[in-house]
Amino acid sequence: MEKEHSITHVILTGGMGSRLWPLSRKSQPKQYLDLFEGKSLFEMTVERNRAVANKIMVVGNIDNCHLSRQVMEKSSATYIDIIESTPRNTAAAIAFAAFASDPNDILIVTPSDHIIDAMEQYEEAIKEAIDKASKGYIVTFGIVPTKPETGYGYIERKGDDVLSFREKPNQVTAKDFISRGNFLWNSGMFCFKAGVFLDELKSFTPEVYEKSKIAWKNNINGVLDLTLSLEIPSISIDYAVMERSKKIKVVSSRFTWSDLGSFESVYDYLVSKGHHVDKDGNMVIGTSNYTAFVGLKNTIFVYTDTANLILQKERSQDVKNIYSELERKNSELLN
Known part of the structure; x- marks a missing residue:
């Protein structure tokens, strides 16, 4: 694949996995458990996009960054480490990665605690997302649902246009979504140019943009200052950008996907x-x-x-x- 843009895989590792207690603990969140064929979900996430991306960024927190580091050293991959001193939700976490990038870099943003199979379809979806991102769109990945799941959010779409984002539904609503046929599971994965994301963030949630920028400018070796971080509003990328921007496209795919949230x-x-x-x-x-x-x-x-x-x-x-x-x-x- 042509690498006209630098493509960075941004891995978000901040989650705690509270629904997998007692396996998942603060000292060993679910993405680091070697439960899955002797590998952790984090390690599988790192390997998954190595063929596509020429850079890796890990956005973690002060409590778990040593666990990421162990895996990254084992895989001998070079990477950029961004360490949050306190969790400020996904809008800020992704903003830090964007500030650490060239504005034209394409970022593939994924959580670190998901299982993905059917790699051929996955790679096709990534390729399509990179193509759309290179044209200035902010891309979200929707999974064709296999059942009326109540544990996931949904994306209502028409073609590759997003009509709405929906919260986790109850059983009746989930069945209704499935019967309508134009609803996808919201995978929480994204692809966009760093500069496009920052422009949209600045335009819709300027406070997150400004406060994240200040915190990023004052980082020391990728570690963010606690006091400056606490100034940043704690909101998700969905609220900050995805539900407001006019530049959103969805890539629909049938790769096997689960957030292993339960x-x-x-x-x-x-x-x-x-x-x-x-x-x-x-x-x-x-x-x-x-x-x-x-x-x-x-x-x-x-x-x-x-x-x-x-x-x-x-x-x-x-x-x-x-x-x-x-x-x-x-x-x-x-x-």
């Missing part, structure tokens, strides 16, 4: 890779100890050294309530 999606993924489940659909994660389930169906038993979790697979979105409860108590079990 134990149900981890369960489905592990089953597809041959992880053992008993005849009633029960699964054990995190221990090879003999574990028997009596009178239970579709139950997931999650073992760690300091905490265990037993849950009905379809209730996996509720794990975040336990996390919130432990957070209120300032529990050591989150670390």
Whole structure:
């Protein structure tokens, strides 16, 4: 592929994965767990775009940057490290990457905790996105839905034009979206020229633009100052730019995608890779100890050294309530 523009893969690693507690902890968020065929999601993310991008940027936070660094050193890839001293949501995280780039550089922005298969379709989607980005569009990736999923946001579209972005729906609304046929899962991946993104950010949320710029200008070896960072409004790229800009295009694709945001999606993924489940659909994660389930169906038993979790697979979105409860108590079990 012609590299007329420098193409940078920007990897966002700030997420905590609260719905995957107790596996995911502050000291070891889900993107660094070696659960997935002996590799972490972060490592798989780094490898995925190496053929396309000639630069890598990692936007992380002060608590997890050492974990990213271990992976990057293992893969011997050169990369630019941007370290947030406090999380300020995706608009600011992506702004830092854009400020660290040449305005004409094309950025492919991805989270670090997603699973992607069907690489041929993925690569086609990336190629199409780069083409649109080089023409000055801000591109978002929409996945053709395989079921009425309530854990994802949706993109309503007509061709490659975005009509609206929708929050996570309830079951009835999700079914309605699927039946209408022009709704895609919102993957949270983007592609654009750094300068185009910054222009749109400046025009729609000037405070995020200005405060991020000041914080970036005062970085020391990629590390951002805490006091300056706390000045930046904490809002997502969706609110800051995507829902307001007239330059948005969507690339629709059928690559296999999951944000592994819940134990149900981890369960489905592990089953597809041959992880053992008993005849009633029960699964054990995190221990090879003999574990028997009596009178239970579709139950997931999650073992760690300091905490265990037993849950009905379809209730996996509720794990975040336990996390919130432990957070209120300032529990050591989150670390």
